Amino acid sequence: MNDLVRVSGLRVVARNESGADHVIVKDVSFSIPQGEVLALIGESGSGKTTIALALMGYARGGCSIASGSVDVGATAVTSLRGQQLCELRGRQVAYIAQSAAAAFNPARSIMDQVIEGARIHRILTRAAAEAKAIELFRALALPAPESIGRRYPHEVSGGQLQRLMAAMALITDPELVILDEPTTALDVTTQIEVLRAFKKVVRERRTTAVYVSHDLAVVAQIADRIAVLKNGEICECGPAEQILDAPRDPYTQTLMAAANPVVRLARESASRDQKATGPLLTIDGLTAGYGRRENQGRPENVVLEDVSLTLQRGAVLGVIGESGSGKSTLARVIAGLIAPARGTIQFNGAPLAPQLAHRTREQLRRIQIVFQNADTALNPAHSVARILGRPLSLYHGLSGPARNKRIAELLDRVRLPATIMGRSCADLSGGQKQRVNLARALAAEPDLILCDEVTSALDTVVAAAILDLMAELRRELNVSYVFISHDIKTVRSLCDEVLVLYAGCKVESSSRETLSVGSSHPYTDLLVASVPELRKGWLEQVDIPEAQSLVGTHFAGTPRLCSFLRRCPLRIDGVCDVEPPPHVVTQNGKQILCHQDLK
């Protein structure tokens, strides 16, 4: 057999404070033939990163490799010590971490860091290493390969940095490359570029690789074999096609089901009573940002520019966009945490004061906000009962047994047992915390819940359960959501209306059904096309038009030009870089901010 990597009976244990062992990885065995890519997939805590690190003979603090053997080529990794391990790492086995931003030293130039591995292991002279790095930059489709090495990490984008880290790993021609969630932190439109670059390099160099991810659709693009992990054990391991098309293990089937979200139906009676009472929330010409106010009250850093939207009672509005597009700022402005610079907000037919202090308690009660990360959104010093009890006594004046009864009801609503009432939220799992987080918003009995990336930090299966719960709450309580996400799949599965933000501008608003039908804003097209599909070969087939690079920046000072100009593949020179784009209503009722229809 020409297996490059052979792992048998690997056990990794963690020792806790009282000295008891906790097994993280239980008797895992697998092998990877030369030139193949094995994907390790599983939810957080399944041991996938621990296994990947064990391939380098490394165990994180407090953990140790208890038994089993790891062989890479002719090297028995588990028997190496000290200096021998140093010679293995970065030379035979290289590692690409999730966050490139954290893995690069901001004080040194990129080239210095990329060739560091080759220099440490003394396999190339500096000049040869730099030449090789430039060759790798080119292979990874990085812009300006000759000069990018002279820049510093903060001078390139996140996606570029991730590819630079791949160059760093590949400079020594390692036998095995470990990629640990390398695209998880990236926007979908960037992810696809990075994935393509990785795949190309891996194929061309016939590198053997381990790809760690929680995202089946991403894995489907790059892996030859997939190992599905749960609680430190391999549930199923086989060729990618077999796992994707005919999963045998029930857990794999659950994962597959969660990756293909069902549409959580809106209430059939959605439009029954809302027309009479008017919209719940109307925002008109909203501009907001941070920093000092310049003339006419414009903030120094404008985050949201002229955003308008309408939300009907009981409806769900999805807000989608990449990081930095102003999604979270929108939620904070509606909640009153940031005062807008311009524009009006109408809620329940009455104007909503920009500042929190000028809003009535009743208005505050009717709008609740739920944040992404339940770890930071729930006070670790408070018990569950306290967290849920506070809005009850503040808004509804409940106390004593009446309050406890209501807390139990709320816990029941979010499908948590009433017994967790006295527990600190630090003792709860991620999914449970997010349920408590939702329950706190429900305690106020709001009309509108602002959900800021509520499922983004959760594993697929848990996230699906939270989405189901939200859909159910909406049916039963007639509450509206503004659902903010970077994930178009979740937005599609829950929302009636979708609003696409790009660089603070609303570039499109449409209903769920029409989102990918008919003509759309070019950015929406890009966004929709970039979401990986759960089948092999998608990456090769998908056609993402590339924008021609823009010559000159003479228009930079012209106000309010299309924000997507530089990346737009459909740009009309002489129009788009001269005039601000108009709001256009298409045949199927979409509103888009684009010049397209002028043709």
Add this chain to the structure above:
Amino acid sequence: MTTPVASPSADRAPAQEGIAHRAGFWRRWPRRLSLSGLVGVVLVAFWLLVAFVGPLFAPHGVGAIVADDSFAPMSGQFPLGSDYLGRDVLSRILYGARYTIGLALAAALLASTAGTALGLFATVSGRWIDESLSRLLDAVTCIPSKVFALVMVAGFGSSVPLLIFTAALSYLPGAYRIARSLAVNLNVMEYVEVARARGEGRVYIACYELLPNMIHPMLADFGLRFVFVVLLLSGLSFLGLGVQPPAADLGSLVRENISGLPDGSPAVMMPALAIATLTIGVNLVIDSLPGRARRLTRGALR
């Protein structure tokens, strides 16, 4: 409607890790105590006991001249020898510890409470109050505590309330700095934003959202302040500006018997040893605190 309900196993699996993480620092602490931590606890407990009930066990009165010669060595009659006037050193230490520990406790408590309160106030009060308060207290920081204490004693004369006030004022800015830096970090947490969006007032946010999460590091900081105050007061007493005779704290015991030093008299060694064991004990306790609290405090002090 076939809405799939959360699979309980998937939802609960990672919960276990969290339990050990924070589940009550007091419950977990003694079990994890290292040898040095244990030594610290024993020393601190001993000195606290001495401060409270020590004088009950004193064989002689605090000012009574009982020995025939000064600087007598240790003997059955005078376990720690006699001092320069022929008084019993053991009795003097048992009485003196009460001053040192009592004063230092009061001053450190005052400095830490006021510092925490001001730090919280500055954090929730917006930029202008925060800036002016911080700059004002920065100005206080740059006055050396010994010199400040000398000026205060020179100006108002030495008295117990003045000593407490002076020591508290010297160490307040440090406590404020740490409290404010902790509170500012907590203030941007999302649960504070949620509380603000809920319409909570500043007092609620300061007392219920911020304070509980900074109490442990502030306790560790309190321990350090206590040590500093002990050393400041002992130093002052050594200069003759602290607690005035016939009462004496540990520092003044060292000073009044300094002439016994060439002979290695226990009258000067023992009070010095008392100060050393007390401060080392508190330091050992602080070092045995769970990592986070200690790091925050130690880091911020430097």
